[in-house]
Amino acid sequence: MTARPVAIEESMIRGAVEIEKTERGLVPHRLPRWARRQIPDRFMIQTSAESAGVRLAIRTSADVVELDVRARRIAADADTPFPPSVYEITEGGTLVASAGAPAGSRYVFTFERPSGEIVPGPGATVRFEGLGTGAERELELWMPYHDHVELLELRADAPVAPMPEDAALRWVHHGSSISHGYRAVTTTGTWPVVAALRAGVRLTNLAFSGNAMLDPFTARTIRDTPADLITLKTGVNIISGDAMRVRAFRPALDGFVDTIREGHPDTPIVLVSPIWCEPVETSAGPTIQDPSRTEEWSIAAGSEADVEDGKLSLRVVRAETAAIVERRRADGDERLHYLDGLTLYGGPDAAVMPLPDNLHPGPDVQRLIGERFADRVLAGFTTPLQRSRS
Structure with missing residues (x-):
């Protein structure tokens, strides 16, 4: 079955305190907009925008899940290649899959040269396959902790719904x-x-x-x-x-x-x-x-x-x-x-x-x-x- 687009619902996103709607998708934030406007230095602009602990919590029987993202990582210059960023899926606290995708954009910063210049770049697709067991599963898809991630499109070869709220602390x-x-x-x-x-x-x-x-x-x-x-x-x-x-x-x-x-x-x-x-x-x-x-x-x-x-x-x-x-x-x-x-x-x-x-x-x-x-x-x-x- 071909992977088909799935609406990314805000209720799927966990680990964020605010979700920004952009022209192309959604950006999870770990500080609200009013707080982001008070950030005192360029280093915190990037580090507070990074996706530590942010994930999609979904229920699906899909064998294939794809996520289009536009990601940004801090870098000392605008040219040095990055290794792929790692996205991970867990089930019940256990890692079940991981996949790599490049962070196409970068935030140019060092403490010696703190310009904070954003160099935009292309998006990427994260693809997981071999997930299916024939039954619905509750999965969490974790973003790279060192990347600012804009969620563009989710696709799967079976229906996807938000993971139900539970009594977890x-x-x-x-x-x-x-x-x-x-x-x-x-x-x-x-x-x-x-x-x-x-x-x-x-x-x-x-x-x-x-x-x-x-x-x-x-x-x-x-x-x-x-x-x-x-x-x-x-x-x-x-x-x-x-x-x-x-x-x-x-x-x-x-x-x-x-x-x-x-x-x-x-x-x-x-x-x-x-x-x-x-x-x-x-x-x-x-x-x-x-x-x-x-x-x-x-x-x-x-x-x-x-x-x-x-x-x-x-x-x-x-x-x-x-x-x-x-x-x-x-x-x-x-x-x-x-x-x-x-x-x-x-x-x-x-x-x-x-x-x-x-x-x-x-x-x-x-x-x-x-x-x-x-x-x-x-x-x-x-x-x-x-x-x-x-």
């Missing part, structure tokens, strides 16, 4: 490039997706590489997004960018939680402190590239003496975050929780599974963090009874 997560998935090979290897698939929850990933900065527009977006559980993993970007001192960090984190509580007065919120990162464990940021090495390798530009003067290190961020949670719980917010990031990836883990650039987890650590997070955090919130008692 709605998990909203905010974090840095580590949560966005940087250095993972594919989307299903990013730790939030690993965790969501393992625990059987519905993920909305509002992690933005380089930009977990406690921005008020991010807090307002989370405030307005339906959720049964909210997790916030912040600190490392603030240190890496040397964006705050202790004096600013304390009220900024309090205010971020205050804003979210306006829309989620009873929703469990877990503040997750940073995982192990040797350069800034006890020294202050910013993090910089080691000029003595040709490969990416992060070191701290600050010192322990800077921390004594009020700058932030990871050790300070963990202590401050834990103290804020303890105080707010004592004041009555018993649905606010703290998770030490070192329980997800700590010094002993680093000794046997080091970070490849001294800052970001490789694929092995992304998976480790996801599995631990599913078992140690999500498992405690995945039944109505546990949810009501959290």
Whole structure:
């Protein structure tokens, strides 16, 4: 049977907070338009537009599924070829198919030359075949976490309908490039997706590489997004960018939680402190590239003496975050929780599974963090009874 066009219904799209209709299709966004207008730098324009955690949730008996897309990826120049981007299909938490397609457009950006020029290019077709079992299946088609993706047309050789809504826990997560998935090979290897698939929850990933900065527009977006559980993993970007001192960090984190509580007065919120990162464990940021090495390798530009003067290190961020949670719980917010990031990836883990650039987890650590997070955090919130008692 020939694959025929299928209307892409907005109810098929998960992991987005807003869907834009274009002349040719639909663009899922992880920030609403009003928030996108407040983005303060060119790097975040692209990273917040990328499709981390965005997928199509469908029910079909199709053997062949095709998706036409127009995708954009960040690049250092306008010419260097890309490897194909990987699109994946999961069923019941298990990867069942993957296919490659090029990102035809690019966003030209480096921190040394931050032009942010968009170089438009052609669309592409993602084709999956051999899916059919003769029965209807509930499938999720995941977009590449590092691409901005416009959905142009869906085709299949059998009817396709949106996956029905279920009672799965709605998990909203905010974090840095580590949560966005940087250095993972594919989307299903990013730790939030690993965790969501393992625990059987519905993920909305509002992690933005380089930009977990406690921005008020991010807090307002989370405030307005339906959720049964909210997790916030912040600190490392603030240190890496040397964006705050202790004096600013304390009220900024309090205010971020205050804003979210306006829309989620009873929703469990877990503040997750940073995982192990040797350069800034006890020294202050910013993090910089080691000029003595040709490969990416992060070191701290600050010192322990800077921390004594009020700058932030990871050790300070963990202590401050834990103290804020303890105080707010004592004041009555018993649905606010703290998770030490070192329980997800700590010094002993680093000794046997080091970070490849001294800052970001490789694929092995992304998976480790996801599995631990599913078992140690999500498992405690995945039944109505546990949810009501959290």
